[in-house]
Amino acid sequence: xxxxxxxxxxxxxxxxxxxxxxxxxxxxxxxxxxxxxxxxxxxxxxxxxxxxxxxxxxxxxxxxxxxxxxxxxxxxxxxxxxxxxxxxxxxxxxxxxxxxxxxxxxxxxxxxxxxxxxxxxxxxxxxxxxxxxxxxxxxxxxxxxxxxxxxxxxxxxxxxxxxxxxxxxxxxxxxxxxxxxxxxxxxxxxxxxxxxxxxxxxxxxxxxxxxxxxxxxxxxxxxxxxxxxxxxxxxxxxxxxxxxxxxxxxxxxxxxxxxx
Amino acid sequence: xxxxxxxxxxxxxxxxxxxxxxxxxxxxxxxxxxxxxxxxxxxxxxxxxxxxxxxxxxxxxxxxxxxxxxxxxxxxxxxxxxxxxxxxxxxxxxxxxxxxxxxxxxxxxxxxxxxxxxxxxxxxxxxxxxxxxxxxxxxxxxxxxxxxxxxxxxxxxxxxxxxxxxxxxxxxxxxxxxxxxxxxxxxxxxxxxxxxxxxxxxxxxxxxxxxxxxxxxxxxxxxxxxxxxxxxxxxxxxxxxxxxxxxxxxxxxxxxxxxx
Numbered sequence: 001x002x003x004x005x006x007x008x009x010x011x012x013x014x015x016x017x018x019x020x021x022x023x024x025x026x027x028x029x030x031x032x033x034x035x036x037x038x039x040x041x042x043x044x045x046x047x048x049x050x051x052x053x054x055x056x057x058x059x060x061x062x063x064x065x066x067x068x069x070x071x072x073x074x075x076x077x078x079x080x081x082x083x084x085x086x087x088x089x090x091x092x093x094x095x096x097x098x099x100x101x102x103x104x105x106x107x108x109x110x111x112x113x114x115x116x117x118x119x120x121x122x123x124x125x126x127x128x129x130x131x132x133x134x135x136x137x138x139x140x141x142x143x144x145x146x147x148x149x150x151x152x153x154x155x156x157x158x159x160x161x162x163x164x165x166x167x168x169x170x171x172x173x174x175x176x177x178x179x180x181x182x183x184x185x186x187x188x189x190x191x192x193x194x195x196x197x198x199x200x201x202x203x204x205x206x207x208x209x210x211x212x213x214x215x216x217x218x219x220x221x222x223x224x225x226x227x228x229x230x231x232x233x234x235x236x237x238x239x240x241x242x243x244x245x246x247x248x249x250x251x252x253x254x255x256x257x258x259x260x
Numbered sequence: 261x262x263x264x265x266x267x268x269x270x271x272x273x274x275x276x277x278x279x280x281x282x283x284x285x286x287x288x289x290x291x292x293x294x295x296x297x298x299x300x301x302x303x304x305x306x307x308x309x310x311x312x313x314x315x316x317x318x319x320x321x322x323x324x325x326x327x328x329x330x331x332x333x334x335x336x337x338x339x340x341x342x343x344x345x346x347x348x349x350x351x352x353x354x355x356x357x358x359x360x361x362x363x364x365x366x367x368x369x370x371x372x373x374x375x376x377x378x379x380x381x382x383x384x385x386x387x388x389x390x391x392x393x394x395x396x397x398x399x400x401x402x403x404x405x406x407x408x409x410x411x412x413x414x415x416x417x418x419x420x421x422x423x424x425x426x427x428x429x430x431x432x433x434x435x436x437x438x439x440x441x442x443x444x445x446x447x448x449x450x451x452x453x454x455x456x457x458x459x460x461x462x463x464x465x466x467x468x469x470x471x472x473x474x475x476x477x478x479x480x481x482x483x484x485x486x487x488x489x490x491x492x493x494x495x496x497x498x499x500x501x502x503x504x505x506x507x508x509x510x511x512x513x514x515x516x517x518x519x520x
Contacts, residue, residue, distance in 0.1 A: 010322055011323070014323075040307065046368065046371065047300065047306060048361070048367070049270045050270065061271060064270070101308070102374060102377065102435075103440070106307075106308070107368070107370035107371035108307045108367070110362070110364065110367035111367030111368075114366065137425060156498070158501055159499075159501075164501050165500040165502070167434055167512075167513050168511060171431060172435055174431075175363035175432055240416070240419045240425040241418055241421060242423040242425070251428060252427075253431055255423055
């Protein structure tokens with residue numbers, strides 16, 4: 001299988017760097033092909049702007065979606081964007097690896113999403129009608145591929161627990177797992193989260209590697225998070241609200257899981 | 261009063277640009293002083309890295325928190341970071357204005373947070389003991405100041421409603437309102453959200469301006485979102501989980517609101 005690791009950490013000699021190297025080695029030893037997009041090492045251009053198309057005109061009003069659509073359709077996307085899209089097409093599984101900074105992904109990775117997820121590629125795909133609101137949330141270009149988050153944080157696990165002060169980790173990652181990964185069609189397996197990274201001695205690092213290795217081995221077989229597909233009947237279209245007989249009376253991110 | 265608008269949109273001739281101009285004019289006509297950090301126009305450096313300190317050494321292992329702490333303490337922060345911190349100190353209220361891209365703030369604004377929110381400034385502040393886990397979540401450098409999000413999105417309001425497919429907007433904004441604004445001490449007033457921006461004719465634009473003007477007039481008087489302060493007894497320290505007798509049995513972001 002082909003695995004793309006999109007990796008966002010500025011220091012190779014970090015816990016993240018070590019875990020990235022471990023993942024590459026572990027996957028390759030299992031016979032997989034691995035490619036790493038090391039965003040800091042690539043000096044990835046972060047801000048989405050008019051220069052993301054080679055056909056941009058200085059005097060023209062910039063509309064992000066429209067410019068993305070035209071560039072994608074006419075082959076005038078910046079080369080760096082087109083290359084990342086090729087890697088995504090190639091991949092059978094994608095791992096986004098990053099330290100949790102201010103309760104989300106680092107800016108450099110967010111900028112990768114914003115620029116690579118073009119109109120016509122990751123959104124604005126498929127039939128748009130009274131019964132089908134675009135190929136998204138369970139359908140789309142990434143359908144059939146798997147994705148997993150590999151996240152590190154200095155905070156304690158209890159701080160991210162269901163009643164922890166930072167908010168529970170499942171909800172914190174929902175906009176990424178559901179909104180960025182499930183949206184264009186990925187099956188998202190549960191995240192691998194490392195807490196309290198400031199206290200990682202050799203024993204603990206071995207334990208983390210062991211656990212991560214097991215999760216990588218299960219990348220193809222683990223049950224994905226049971227997000228509800230948009231166009232299979234669970235949502236009223238075009239309001240896109242969950243049908244009232246499903247999780248009746250409940251609200252919040254949890255209602256979008258079929259097993260809740 | 262002094263108001264800082266941190267504004268993240270690449271096109272001045274956009275709905276966001278018009279609303280930013282309206283806010284500046286409206287606030288100034290009411291006698292306030294306004295400063296805009298227009299991140300795209302400033303060509304804001306987005307990625308947090310070793311170059312954020314003028315004292316960085318090429319061969320040294322980069323630790324983001326440690327480097328930030330040392331640069332903040334010794335006055336060796338990059339000038340662009342120090343200037344934004346000065347603006348935050350000057351401000352009585354801060355507005356973060358941005359289009360919702362992939363269910364969070366644009367990368368350029370996330371990079372502003374990551375770089376400007378230095379160790380010793382926005383985190384790593386105050387006593388750290390068995391009864392007080394740092395000045396954060398209701399305490400900190402921004403205590404006494406107000407903050408508000410001004411967010412636009414192409415999606416419909418129902419898509420972001422309590423059972424809407426994107427997830428409810430309150431939860432989507434929680435990592436920003438609670439994790440980025442309340443954390444260093446801001447009182448956060450409810451967000452001003454504009455939905456379905458693709459259909460903004462003149463009538464609708466007038467309505468949006470009218471509503472935004474009222475919200476700006478109430479910036480100093482509106483009741484803040486009732487997030488629970490960390491060190492006032494609601495949380496067990498150091499687990500930082502909500503006391504079991506508060507919102508008993510409940511889980512999720514909502515438990516961190518005192519009025520739930």
